[in-house]
Amino acid sequence: MNEEFEQNLLTFKRKTITIDELEKLIPATITYEEFSALILQLEQEYVLQIIKSKGRNQRTPSLAYHYRINKHQLNRAYHQQLQAYRLKFNDAIDLDAYFHLNHTTWVADLPYLEKVNTYIEKNGFPIENIPAPERSYELVYDEKWIEQKGSEVLKRINLWNTMKILPVSDPLMLAINPNTITEENHLHIIVENKTTYQALLPVLPSSSFSTLIYGSGNKIPKSIENFSNQYPVEGNHRFFYFGDIDQSGITIWHSLHRREPATPALPFYQACLHKTGAHGKTNQRPNDKALTAFLDHFPKKQRHIILDLLDRGAYYPQEVLKTKELQTICLETDWRHVKA
Template identity: 60%
Template sequence: MLPKLREKLLSYQRKTITLSELEKLMAPRTYDTFAEHVLELEDGNYLQMVKSKGRNGKAPSLAYQYRINKHLLQQKYHQELQRYRLKLHNAIHMDKYFRLPERVWKEDLPYLEKIHHYLETKGFPEENAPAPERSYELVGDEKWITDHGGAEVLERVHLWDKMKIFPVSDPLMFAINPAQIQEKRHLHLIIENKTTYHGLLPALTKTPFSTLIYGSGNKIVKSIENFPTQFPVFGDHRFFYFGDLDAAGINIWHSLNQKQKVLPAYPFYHACLAKEEAYGKTNQRIQKEALDAFLTNFPAEEQNHILSLFENGAYYPQEVLKSAELQRIWEETQWNFWISKN
């Protein structure tokens, strides 16, 4: 069976599939070719005829509906994973591949074999190294970790922390509130745009926040990796984010939140929603998963407001709030209350 077809059948949502749905899935050139593939799957018990639906009466004859034997479809793949579990270094954790498409495993395998060889011959590194240096040592490609998905592979097999890698992303840009350095809890506010960052900066020392961080759009998703080394202060660190209330801003927050838990700075967004909306960003596309996650931080009425906003092609830039209002909100909000709610 073709690997792509196996993956399509495994990802099919229902347990049964009609003949017409199967035809759309395979997109065959001729009926004879289609029938040949279906009968091969039927003979292998990967597709099981639903007898109550009957067969189409053509030559060769196919069932009108089939039950997908997903357990059998996964069997050979899982057997292969079991073989490699015994073959690869025992520090390479394989569990996640049993829940991932076979395609991911096939893409990762050449790199896992190189990592296995590295561990067998050199063991775990004793000193920290920049990502490109460690990447070249592991797989012979200095950009594998930073540009070609290597970081995700190492996370997937539980090796990232053990490989002693430090990121080489752009340094994080932030201002420090010296009055908060000795506190046990440290609050950090990440701002997407430069104008809003400078508008808030004069109020920093009047707030309970330890830092005001300039996110610089999407750059924050990578540069946040540098935070522990740039702000090596012991304590409970909590992050808030305020960006444009548009597709790009929410997508940035979601990507960042997947790497470092960060709450939307609700009081700022709440203030934006009371203003007159702007129009013009028609080329942006919001990720449904990002929007759904973002909306959980808002009451139902404001969730509907935000949904309506995007349906009408509108948005709120951060600049809708003037510096004086930004500073007042930052100074007067009980930020620990929003932490306790989450």
């Protein structure tokens, strides 16, 4: 209960809190004695600082009516806990990401991290690739864990590749440029629709891209997990993404970007902005977080153009760019210097 309670304090919007508000942050089944013991402990740890002018109640033990929340101290305690688990866990489990994430994520992941650590200590690291459900059951005794959230956890602690997991998602549909196989740095372009894929395919061997990947709409955030198995080429890999400029296309990019960082292919998107927008997609759900992240890649003036477009219920399909335009942009852009 203490960890959950402290997380509630961290996310509480104000810097001060009343005793009544504190009581609402705990389960109704907790007795006053248990509640007061917790509050007094947090007083001693300087997490809750008494506002003396507001006084204390008359119950036993007595608590203050108002407190100031020391969120710096709460984060300090959280970081101390992370340091303790660093010493406890196998050295291969990288906890660095959690220092930049909120406590809720850590609390949710910890039971699985403990099971992964137990597996490593008992079995060492796997030497053969096996399907995700089988590996998932080996690690945490839940065959669906990797598919549902475990892949994110394993990537967060830098163990995804080490655990030799064969994703069960649909195979990635891609074309390979044979002229870049021996290079050290590889660029990959993912396109949302078949039309754009077919348009770029003929010029792939002459381009700076190592692969042309057909995203197939919402399938790409999951199927990208198969990339390293389908293109086992050593070197540095950077992904670009080009989809429709609409709520759905932006959300697909954001879902992909959270799994595998992918830079919006700005030269393609920017070319769309010189065209006339289309109308008709009025039932798409906006995703404010995805839109904000997407717009961050564009200059200020172009952000306003996109926002105005979406506010008017308009959009740009990839097909607004003709085959010749797509091919010219693909071949004439210095993709290695396009900013992330």
